[in-house]
Amino acid sequence: MTDMLDQNEIDSLLAAVEGGDVETEVDTGPSLVYSLRRGGITDAELEIRDYDFKRPERVSKDQMRALETLHDVFSRGFGASLSGFLRTIVEVKVADIEQMTFSEFTHSLPNPTCFNLLSCKPLDGSICLDLSPLIIYPIIDRLLGGSNAELFIPQRPLTAIELRLVNKIISRGMDALREAWQNIVEIKFNLEESESNPALVQIVPPNEVVVVVGFEMKMGGRAGTMSLCIPYNVIEPVVERLSNQTWEAYKKSVRNTQIRQRVAEHLEVARVPIRALLAETRLSIGDLKHLQAGDIITTEKPASAPLAMEIGGQRKFIGQLGQYRGNRAFKVTRKIQPKDRV
Structure with missing residues (x-):
């Protein structure tokens, strides 16, 4: 039967170790950590961190x-x-x-x-x-x-x-x-x-x-x-x-x-040309040759008809031409539709 130390003997042994009366073996060689995936590696090559089982990190x-x-x-x-x-x-x-x-x-x-x-x-x-x-x-x-x-x-x-x-x-x-x-x-x-x-x-x-x-x-x-x-x-x-x-x-x-x-x-501060198209008509080359100041060019568009506003060369809105604070102004009525012929 193996001899067992009582508590007094254990306390004496611990006191002797702490006081230096008992020599202990000191391993000065590098300690190795063995892994199935990486083999034996030293502590300097591996970062070892404490793992708290009460707070497992389930999200990587x-x-x-x-x-x-x-x-x-x-x-x-x-x-x-x-x-x-x-x-x-x-x-x-x-x-x-x-x-x-x-x-x-x-x-x-x-x-x-x-x-x-x-x-x-x-x-x-x-x-x-x-x-x-x-x-x-x-x-x-x-x-x-x-x-x-x-x-x-x-x-x-x-x-x-x-x-x-x-x-x-x-x-x-x-x-x-x-x-x-x-x-x-x-x-x-x-x-x-x-x-x-x-x-x-x-x-x-x-x-x-x-x-x-x-x-x-x-x-x-x-x-x-x-x-x-x-x-x-x-x-x-x-x-x-x-x-x-x-x-x-x-x-x-x-x-x-x-x-x-x-x-x-950046596009919000960009400037685009806007113009209101008053009317369109066609003239012969002969009429253009004899055109003088004071001549009146008539069109087929009624005076009460709405006008089209062009933005960047594309017709986008329909409205009326008027005056605001002494300046020519254009009042937008609605967006232009594909079926509109303005």
Whole structure:
């Protein structure tokens, strides 16, 4: 039978090792890490990182970068939509993106807040869109005609009237999300529920992995955050579409859209010739030879008939010739149709 050390002997042995009374073997050679794919390699050749089994990374780095780029497109579209709706400049940009558990996400949010559940058909499950009170109350104040000069941020849930106003903001966010995701999968987002306490919402188990995209929102002198929580089981059926090949095609379409926008911006300041065509007729060479000052050239066009406007040599509009502030002017009536003979 093998002899076993009691606790006193174990403590004595550990004390002797720490005091240097017991010599220990030190291996000065390079340690090797053996792999079925790569064979024996040294520590210097291999990057070893800790793996947290409580927070497994189920989405690869490439897919995380693809999601970040995708939601960067969403942030620009959402910012442009809000700027037009609120009649002021609203900046929205991606601040960070990371994987965590759902409980960690809900515990990181303030209470009360503006926590919204969005269904995403045909995908199963729901995603969460959280708007910070620091930015949602200034937006509500703007919608009600305020100036946000000395706005107090109340620590209370949104009222029913405020929720109706916030729904208009969320509706524009869902439209921007749908446009951002349409090259990956056609998703129809719908607002299911709004809650002020995120701890009361359990769309997935607390230890389920979620992808959280953090946004920074600015409007005038006010700033706040927005968070989009996407459970992994929601995007799992389409996560492989975020591969390099598929994503390169998506980024190419995004670049083409950006190029078209830049070309359109340059074309907006380009000048094109515009003229109103009064009338047309034909004269013989003999009449042209005897044409003198004071002669009247008649046409077959009635004096009350509308005129055609040419833009770049192409007839585009129909209208009437008149006078405005002492200058000749053309009043556009309608677009020209193929059947018109003006």
